[in-house]
Amino acid sequence: MINLANRVQTLTPSTTLAITAKANELKAKGVDVIGLGAGEPDYNTPENILAAAYASMKEGKTKYTPSGGLPALKKAIIDKLQRDQQLSYQPNEIMVGIGAKHVLYTLFQVLLNEGDEVIIPIPYWVSYPEQVKLAQGVPVYIEATASQEYKITAQQLREAITDRTKAIILNTPSNPTGMIYSKEELAELAEVCREFDVLIVSDEIYEKLIYGEASHTSVAELSEDAKNRTIIINGVSKSHSMTGWRIGYAAGDAAIIKAMTDLASHSTSNPTTTSQYAAIEAYNGTQEPVEEMRSAFESRLDTIFPKVAAIPGFKVLRPQGAFYLLPDVSEAAQKTGYSSVDDFATALLTEANVAVIPGSGFGSHSTIRLSYATSLEALEKAVGRIHEFVQSKWND
Template sequence: MINLANRVQTLTPSTTLAITAKANELKAQGVDVIGLGAGEPDYNTPENILEAAYQSMKDGKTKYTPAGGLPALKEAIINKLQRDQGLSYSPKEVMVGIGAKHVLYTLFQVLLNEGDEVIIPIPYWVSYPEQVKLAQGVPVYIEATASQEYKISPLQLREAITDRTKAVILNTPSNPTGMIYSKEELEALAEVCREFDILIVSDEIYEKLIYGDVKHTSIATLSKDAKKRTILINGVSKSHSMTGWRIGYAAADANLIKAMTDLASHSTSNPVTTSQYAAIEAYNGPQDAVEEMRQAFEERLDVIFPKLQAIPGFTVIRPQGAFYLLPDVSEAATKTGYASVDDFVTALLTEANVAVIPGSGFGANSTIRLSYATSLETLTEAVERIHQFVTSKWKD
């Protein structure tokens, strides 16, 4: 028998993958399952990006690249950050990795020592706690309630900080809530981080998917101090529908970026060469497809949000970005006879043939996450099934 390392024995299995696997199993049996668990846009990568990737391969650009990314891609990222946020970085302050997820993993590996604490707001993206634990760090949770629009307050942050706190993670726009921190909210949080001298991990992967009059602010733009202590994480996965291409990046202090690059040189060699050329075109080429996709998501949200609100026992806040809805369904679960939201989700899949993600995977046990990164027709049918499921089982 093989004895596994302790570090992997504490990992929490991915709830998202478990639900997806069950849904796929039912589909293979011929069941008409609608999946609302997708964490990726339902659009193909724009044609100009596909062509750039293809051309790079025809030109023989299929060899190793520098571990931290092609100089031309770093330059494209630097130009993007200057263009969109007014932020100025040098190539030594940018590291390209195999998707934003692996960039985050690399960050925590070079940043954390055993026992170092990282503050993680609840609800959180499922991989934050696991990556911190894999680096022998300690996740410290702050619950941001629906009444706070799922955003932590400066007081909560202050009270969570100890002498072992190394960093706080801010994900805006958020997965799974879709909420966005305003400039004023970020300024207040940045001041607490300055006062206690802690780092800020700013995950901005959904920055291009924003709806209504809300604006995205990168916390790194607020002051010289905020920029100095911020590790900005982003990539092309969500903005340009390139989830499978696996290109993400970090922009931060040059010494930290060097450490991350050195680690990557021993773990991944380099980001996929073809994908890097695709990402160069994504940032340097026309952005029409990005806006077209954003508009489509907003149109879906406008249609589906009131339908979800109308389901008995569902309480939902309208998201400001990303492509997720996070309704509190605890009342619906109770009134339909289930002991937990997880049980409710399982029944929804096996009886109504709708796959959603239980909020327990995000630290929010009373909720479910629904993705609207699918067609409006499919979304409408899924919500109608959920509505029918709830009303047919409702017991006063």
């Protein structure tokens, strides 16, 4: 019998994938399942980006590129960071990878030694802890409650730091909460990181999907010290509906970026060439499709949020960004006879035919995640089913 490496035996199975697999199984049997688990926009990649990709292939641009990305794409990223955040970077401070997830994985591989700690606020994106563990690091969790708008405080951060702390991950706008750290909140966290010399990993993949009066600030904007200790993680997946193209990037300290690039040269060779040319157009071309998609998501949120908030036993904060709702459904689960929110989520799938993601996958066991990256018709139908399901089983 083959013994697998210890590093993969520590991985936690994905609740997201389990729910998705069950939903697909039911759909294959002809069941009308509505999926609210999508972590990607439901729009196709804009036409100008498709055209640029096609043109690059026709021109024979289908060969290897530099491991850390095409110089033209690095320039497009540098121009984007200057345009949007007024941040100045050099090409040796940019690394392009196969999606933001791969970039994060590569970062932790070059950053962490065995036992190094990375602070991860709860709720978190599912892959953060697993990637830290795969790099032999130790995830250290700080719970951010609904009363805090799911954002940690400077005092919580200070109390969590030890002599093994290497970094903190900040995700703003957040998956799964949709909440955004204000400039003032980021400044307080950055000051603690300066005091204890902690690196900041700033995941800004949802920065273009922001609603109402909210605005996005990158922690790297706050000061020279904050910029020097921040690695920005971003990409075109969410902003330009390019999830399948797999292009993300890191911006930050040149020594870290060089190490990441060197590691990528031995693992992936380079990001997909055609996708890089598509990403160049995504950043350099018209941004009108980005705004059209953002506006559509905001319209869906305006319609669907009050309907979710009206479901008995659901407590939900209005998100400021991304495309998720994270209601606390612990009361609804208890009142409908389920011992856990995971069981409640399973029942929603098998009985109400609505697929949602249990919050346990994000470290938040009282919640479920609902994605509104689907049609308004499907959203209203799904929320109606959930409401009816809860009402039919409610028991005082």
